[in-house]
Amino acid sequence: MLLANQVIPQRQGPHCSLLNSSAIQPKRLDQLCGQLIKKGCANLFDWNNTIKAYTITHKPHEGLLVYTKHILSNGLTLRPNAFTFLFLLRGCNLDEVRAIHAHVFKFGLQGHQLLESSLINFYANAGLADDAWSVFDGVAEKDLVHFTSMLNGFARNGRLDESLVLFREMLSLDFCPDSVAIVALLRLVAQFGAHHLGRALHSWAIKAQMMENLFVTTSILDTYAKCGDLEDACQVFGEMRVKDLSAWNALIAALAVHGRGEEAIQLFQRMVKEGEKPDQATLVSLLSACSHGGIVQKGETYFRGLLKGDFGFMPNVKHYGCMIDLLGRAGRLEDACELVETMLVDADEIVYATLLSAACTHGNVHIAEFAASRLLKMGANNAAYQVSLSNMYAAKGRWEKVSEIRSRMRDGRLKKMVGWSSIRINHQVHKFAMGEGLHPRSKEIHAMVEEMMATLKMSGYVPNTSVVLLDLDDKGKEQDLSRHSEKIAVAFGLISTSKSHAIKIMKNLRICIDCHTAMKFISLVYGRRIVIRDNKRFHHFEEGRCSCKDYW
Ligand code: ZN
Numbered sequence: 001m002l003l004a005n006q007v008i009p010q011r012q013g014p015h016c017s018l019l020n021s022s023a024i025q026p027k028r029l030d031q032l033c034g035q036l037i038k039k040g041c042a043n044l045f046d047w048n049n050t051i052k053a054y055t056i057t058h059k060p061h062e063g064l065l066v067y068t069k070h071i072l073s074n075g076l077t078l079r080p081n082a083f084t085f086l087f088l089l090r091g092c093n094l095d096e097v098r099a100i101h102a103h104v105f106k107f108g109l110q111g112h113q114l115l116e117s118s119l120i121n122f123y124a125n126a127g128l129a130d131d132a133w134s135v136f137d138g139v140a141e142k143d144l145v146h147f148t149s150m151l152n153g154f155a156r157n158g159r160l161d162e163s164l165v166l167f168r169e170m171l172s173l174d175f176c177p178d179s180v181a182i183v184a185l186l187r188l189v190a191q192f193g194a195h196h197l198g199r200a201l202h203s204w205a206i207k208a209q210m211m212e213n214l215f216v217t218t219s220i221l222d223t224y225a226k227c228g229d230l231e232d233a234c235q236v237f238g239e240m241r242v243k244d245l246s247a248w249n250a251l252i253a254a255l256a257v258h259g260r261g262e263e264a265i266q267l268f269q270r271m272v273k274e275g276e277k278p279d280q281a282t283l284v285s286l287l288s289a290c291s292h293g294g295i296v297q298k299g300e301t302y303f304r305g306l307l308k309g310d311f312g313f314m315p316n317v318k319h320y321g322c323m324i325d326l327l328g329r330a331g332r333l334e335d336a337c338e339l340v341e342t343m344l345v346d347a348d349e350i351v352y353a354t355l356l357s358a359a360c361t362h363g364n365v366h367i368a369e370f371a372a373s374r375l376l377k378m379g380a381n382n383a384a385y386q387v388s389l390s391n392m393y394a395a396k397g398r399w400e401k402v403s404e405i406r407s408r409m410r411d412g413r414l415k416k417m418v419g420w421s422s423i424r425i426n427h428q429v430h431k432f433a434m435g436e437g438l439h440p441r442s443k444e445i446h447a448m449v450e451e452m453m454a455t456l457k458m459s460g461y462v463p464n465t466s467v468v469l470l471d472l473d474d475k476g477k478e479q480d481l482s483r484h485s486e487k488i489a490v491a492f493g494l495i496s497t498s499k500s501h502a503i504k505i506m507k508n509l510r511i512c513i514d515c516h517t518a519m520k521f522i523s524l525v526y527g528r529r530i531v532i533r534d535n536k537r538f539h540h541f542e543e544g545r546c547s548c549k550d551y552w
C-alpha cells in the first residue's frame with residue numbers, strides 16, 4: 001500500500017515505486033512482477049526496476065529472466081541501457097557476468113563509468129585481477145572511480161607491486177585515493193611485512209589529511225604492528241585524538257601477538273575505564289594476550305566473566321580456542337580437555353589442533369590421540385598434526401607409532417603445505433623455500449648456513465632431529481634441518497645487513513622447534529636481534545632468548 005504522503009515521480013507507476021523498496025516481501029514482489037508481466041511493462045524504466053527489485057531481494061536469476069524474456073525478446077524496440085546491466089551485475093555468478101559483459105559491448109555501453117567500475121570491482125572481488133585490469137585498461141578516460149576500483153582490486157588480490165605502481169600513477173594525476181583503497185593497500189603492506197611502505201603510506205596519509213579518519217589511522221597502527229614495529233603502532237594510537245573500539249581492539253591484539261600480555265591487559269582496563277564497551281573481538285585479543293603472555297589466572301578470571309555474561313555475550317569458538325591454549329600452555333591438559341567437552345558451541349579444527357599441540361608439547365599421549373582422532377573425524381588431514389604426533393611418539397620411544405605415521409606421510413595421503421620464509425633487504429623481498437638454490441647469491445647463502453650451523457654447534461646447539469620424519473641417518477637429518485627456509489633466510493640476513501639492523505623474517509607456517517632453538521643461539525652468538533613472524537605470532541629473539549618464552 002502506498003502511504004498518503006508518498007510522492008510518486010511522474011514516470012513511475014505505482015508498482016515500480018513498491019518494487020524499489022528493499023523491504024518488499026519476496027512473495028509480494030512475485031505478485032507485482034506477475035501483474036507487470038501480464039499487462040506488459042510500458043517502458044525500459046519499469047523493467048529495469050523489476051530487475052533491480054529482484055536483485056535486492058536476492059533473486060538475481062529472476063532478474064536475468066526478465067532481461068532475456070522481456071527486454072531482449074522485444075526486438076530492438078527496447079534497448080537495454082547502462083542501468084539494466086548495473087542491476088543485472090549484482091548477485092550474478094562469474095559465467096553470467098561474463099555473458100553480461102559481452103552484452104555491454106554488444107549494446108555499445110562499454111564507456112559507461114559506473115558500469116566499467118562495477119565490472120572492475122566484480123572481477124577483482126572474484127580474484128581475477130587480470131580481467132579487472134583488462135576492463136580498466138580499456139577505459140578511454142579514466143577517472144578517480146576507475147583508479148580506486150582497480151587499486152582496490154590489486155590490493156585485495158595480493159598484487160603489491162602493481163598496487164604501488166597504480167598508487168603512484170594516481171598521485172601523479174592528482175587523484176586522491178579514498179580511505180577504502182588506502183586501507184586495502186595498507187592491509188597488503190601488512191601482509192608482506194613491508195615496513196618502509198607502511199611508513200610511506202603513513203606520511204602520505206598525514207599530508208592528505210586522512211589521519212582524522214579512524215578507519216585509516218587504525219589500519220596504519222595495525223600495519224606497523226604486523227610489520228613487527230610495535231613502538232610505532234603505540235605511537236599512532238597515542239596520537240589519535242578520538243579512539244573508537246576498533247582502535248582499542250587493534251592495539252590490544254597487537255600487544256597480544258607480540259607477547260606483551262601485561263600491557264595488553266592494562267590497555268584493556270584503561271579502555272573499560274574510559275567508557276568503551278568491549279566486544280567479542282576485544283575478548284579474543286585479551287584472552288590471547290593472557291595465553292601468549294602465560295598469564296593464566298587473569299585469563300581464567302576473564303573467561304569466567306564471559307561465561308557469566310559479564311560482557312553481554314557468551315563465549316564463541318575463538319574464545320574457547322584461546323582458553324584451551326592458555327590451559328595447555330600451563331600444562332593443565334585435563335582441564336583443557338574438560339573445557340573442550342563442555343563447550344557451549346561446536347568445536348572447530350583450531351580447538352582440536354590447539355589441544356593436540358599442547359598435549360604433544362607436554363607428552364600426554366592419551367589426550368594427543370583424542371585430539372588427533374577428532375581432527376581425523378573432521379577430515380582435517382594436515383601433515384603438521386601428524387608431525388606433532390610423531391615427535392611426541394619419538395620422544396616416548398614409541399617407534400612402531402612413528403613408523404606408522406611415516407608410512408602414512410609417504411603415501412602422500414596427507415596435505416602438506418609448502419613452507420617458505422621471506423626477508424626484505426633494501427626494499428626488496430627475498431623469498432626462500434626449503435633448501436632454496438635459485439637465489440642469485442645461493443652459493444654465498446649456503447656457505448653461510450654451513451658456517452652458521454658449525455658455529456652454533458660449538459656454542460652448544462644440538463640439532464633436534466626428531467623434527468625430521470624422513471628415513472635418513474643422523475647426518476642426513478641434520479642436513480635436512482639446515483635446509484629449513486627460516487635458517488636460509490636468516491643466513492641471508494646475516495650476510496646482507498649490518499649488526500645494527502634487526503633481521504626480520506616472515507614465515508607462512510609455524511616455526512619448528514629446531515629453528516626456534518637455532519634462532520636463540522644465533523641471536524646470542526652473532527649478537528643480532530631477530531624478529532620472526534610465523535602464522536601464530538611474533539618471536540623477538542635477543543641475547544639467546546625469545547619473547548614467546550618457548551611456548552607458541
Ligand atoms: Zn625449522
Ligand code: ZN
Pocket residue numbers: 516538539540546547548549550551552
Ligand atoms: Zn619464540
